[in-house]
Structure formats: structure tokens, C-alpha cells
Amino acid sequence: MTETITGSRLSLSTDGARNLATTTKSVPQMQGISSRWLLRLLPWVGVGGGVFRVNRRVVYSPGSGRVSFADEGDTLRVVPPSLGELPLLRGFDDEEVLTGLAQRFVQREYNAGDTLVEAGADADAIFIVAHGKVSKLGQGKYGDNTVLGVVADGEHLGDQVLGQSEGTWGATARADTAVTAMVLSRADFEEIVGRSEDLRAHVDELLSHAAIPKNAHGEASIDVAAGHSGEPDLPGTFVDYELSPREYELSVAQTVLRVHSRVADLYNEPMNQVEEQLRLTIEALRERQESEMLNNADFGLLHNVEHGQRIHTRSGPPTPDDLDQLLATVWKQPSFFLAHPKAIAAFGREASHRGVYPTSIDVSGNKVPAWRGVPIYPSNKIPVSDAGTTSILLIRAGEESGGVVGLQPTTLPDEYQPGLSVRFMNVNEKAIISYLVSAYYSVAPLVSDAIGVLENVELGRHHDED
Secondary structure, three states, rough: OOHHHHHHEEEEEHHHHHHOOOOOOOOOOOOOOOHHHHOOOOOOEEOOOOOEEEEEEEEEEOOOOOEEEEEEEOEEEOOOOHHHOOHHHHHOOOOHHHHHHHHHOOOEEEOOOOOEEEOOEEEOOEEEEEEEEEEEEOOOOOOOOOEEEEEEOOEEHHHHHHHOOOOEEOOEEOOOEEEEEEEHHHHHHHHHHHHHHHHHOOOOOOHHHHHHOOOOOOOEEOOOOOOOOOOOOOOOOOOOOOOOOOOEEEEEEEEEEEEHHHHHOOOOOOOHHHHHHHHHHHHHHHHHHHHHHHHOOOOOHHOOOHHHHHEEEEOOOOOHHHHHHHHHHOOOOOEEEOHHHHHHHHHHHHHHHHOOEEEEEEEOOOOEEOOOOOOEEEEOOOOOOOOOOOEEEEOOOOOOOOOOOEEEEEOOEEEEEEEEEEEEEEOOOOOOEEEEEEEEEEEEEOOOEEEEEEEEEEOOOOOOHO
């Protein structure tokens, strides 16, 4: 008789039994959560008033950035305001004069292996590399060639030519790839200077700074006597500060979390619905925070590396030689590398190809690869271009060492975590509860050599294809 009621089954099915069972559940999972090493490794400084000012010594050697270009078919045009990135034009903003200078640039094409300038030849022009890579070659002590540096997109050769009447090239510039360069002759520059009194005054002021004794970083020398004997007159000195130091305002990432009151009231066992919604929302905010700290055009670390701290790979993929060169730019107490996971894999391939095997160090139970004792942490927030290139950062962290520090508010109303608040907003006519979730943050390098970056790192090179 049992079989006529239940078919071929002789006992209760599992489907039926589950109606009386309590299911064991996981908390809601989220694939977008990363390790967020940057947020964990940076020391955080509490900022009262929402603004952090970085006071530095005044620098008399103007910095050097990158010039931008606009494409018009096969023709390139220098973007006039970006000429302010050249040392002799830093701070000059007369658009009409800059436009006149931009129009004087001549486009030249070079093939891989071509020589742009020869060491010892008359230097009478500035070369700005629009596309491609150029090596600066010098002569070693015993007559052999040595690579003095690499110049790539937006960087320039011979900017000192504009401020002098004569001189020679100190190094040979050779195209490593096909190169498009924009060239401005000294004669054209002097013609524009002769027409503009403002530009002449600007150039004369910057050239006058050249006579000020400076240290290797462009800061005015502090006169100190040493090794003397007797009672000589000691030098007098003082330390001058920047009159307009940079200020970092705290940025914000915000969202409004909405939860229906019926869900909050009735479905809180075994997990609190509001808490789980809030937990995942905060994870998303923290992910965005780290991304902004790296990529924000105003304060992001990738956009605030000084020109002299930017280097290029010698051959494309990241090699041990490239990371050694990066360590030479942040040689004072480097704290950690930060790289995309694919860049770490590419470095591992290059090291293995050379028979070199990076060590690893233990960080809170995690094995982290290291180079020369400096850990290499992964971050998927460092962008990878469509061409398969990325960057590797090297950071010195900490306020006492003049490194990079994270910025967050000292205190916040309705603070839920450091730098993050959760504020009840309202319950609307649809019985939906709203919470304002806000994260306040920024990041600041205290001195320019606190960050270095290895650029144009190629990820797609595999030696089994060679």
C-alpha cells in the first residue's frame, strides 16, 4: 500500500526534509573585494579642517613635465598650454605667446636605429618625443658606449638649449623604435622671446636662479663650514620655504544605502540585513578610495610622480635591471613596490629567464614576492592599457622619512570606521530607510623623491615564443 501512495520511495525525500531543516548560509560574498594593500600599508595622518598643507624648501630649479599633443590625421600639433611643462617656460601662461611657440615646432620622423643628435654637435634645437622611445648614449671611461637614460612619449631632449646662445650635445640620442619628434630651433624660440616682453622677463628670472648655489635637488644650499681649525668666520645661512605650498583637500566617495523597513524588521535572522548591506557597500567605497588614491588626476600617486622620478623599461618587459634602476630613484628607505598582478607575473618570467629567482617575505601570514628585500604588493587598481602596458610604483611611506602618507579626518560625526561615516537620512513614504555612507581621504607625497614609477611596462612578452 505504501508504494501506491509514494511511488517507489520507501522513506521521506530530501526535498521534503529540507522544509524542516535549517540551512547553513554564508554571509553575502563579493568578487570585487581586493587585498587593498595601499590602504593597509600607508601610515594615516589625521587632518583637522579638511586640508593638509605640505611645506617644503623652495626649489630654484624648475621641474620638468611632459608636453601633450593633438592628432590631426598624420600630423601632430603641440598643445600650447602643455609647453609650460618645459623648465624654462614653467609658470608662464600667456596663451597667445605659447600658441606662437607651438606653431613653430616642426614634425620629424625617425626609424629605429636612426640618430636624432650626435654627441659633440652644435646644440641649437629642442626635441620633444611625441611617439616612440629614444636612448641617450654616452661614452664610458674607456671609450665604450653607455646608456644614460631613455626618453619617451612627451619627454624632451635639449631643453637647456633654449636658454643659452651656444653649446654642444653632451650625449647621442638614438631611436630605439620608430619615433615622431617635434623640433623647435633656438632661432625660432629667440624670435618669439624678442616679440614678448613678458616672456623675456620670465626667461631672465628663471635664468637668474641658475646663479644661486643649489644642492642636487634644486634647493638653495645651506652654507656650513667643516674641517676648519682656529677661529675663522663661520658662514651665515638660512632655510627658505615655498611661499605657496601645495594643499591637499580631503576627497570623498559617497553613496546612499537604501533598505526597506520590512526587510530590516522581518528578515534579520540569522544575519542582520542592514549590517550586511552596509558591509558590502563599505567594501565598494574602500575599493573606489584606493583607485582614486592611485588614479585621481589631481592627487593620485600615478599623476604626482615628478619627471625625474619617472623611468622607462630598457627593452619593454620589467627586468631585474629595471627594478634596480627604480630602486635607485627611491633609494632612501624604500618601503614597497606596488604593481598590477600581471606586471608581477611578467617580472617573474623575466627573472626566471635570467636564472634569477626573487625571494619572498612573510607579511601577516602571506607570502609576498620581494626584490632586493623590498616587497612587491599586487594592486589591480594600477591601469593596464589597451596595448598591454602598465606601470610599477615604488613608494617610501611615512611622515618621519619624508615619504607618502594617507590623509583622513581626525574625527567625523557618526563615524563608523576611521575616515568613514554612516549617517541616517530618513524613512520615505514608501517605508524605505536611507543611510548616507561617506569615506573621506586623500594621499600626499611629502617630498618629490618619495615615489618612483617604471613606465611602459609590457606584459605580453613570453620567451617560449622567441
